[in-house]
Amino acid sequence: MRNKTKIAVGILFLIIVLLAWSPWITESYVKEELKREEMFVSMYSGENENLPFTIKWFPFGRLAYSYNDVIWVVTFYGGVL
Numbered sequence: 001m002r003n004k005t006k007i008a009v010g011i012l013f014l015i016i017v018l019l020a021w022s023p024w025i026t027e028s029y030v031k032e033e034l035k036r037e038e039m040f041v042s043m044y045s046g047e048n049e050n051l052p053f054t055i056k057w058f059p060f061g062r063l064a065y066s067y068n069d070v071i072w073v074v075t076f077y078g079g080v081l
Helices: 002-021 027-036 038-044
Strands: 054-058 061-065 071-075
Touching: 027 038, 027 061, 027 071
Parallel strands: none
Antiparallel strands: 054 061, 061 071
């Protein structure tokens, strides 16, 4: 029973680390998710298609900074905050 508990805890730890790392969230994925966000579209609808973004790693997602200091958070499940 003790070995099963250790294995379960180890697997749970690996899942949490993988979600925190979120390697599937790339720069192009972040830009595509932002283009689907209503607030983003309303703020930048008349702007150039290639907006300068700085995208940084954040636990369980990515942070996208725009040129006017707006911060968007793209989570590991595709949500935009």
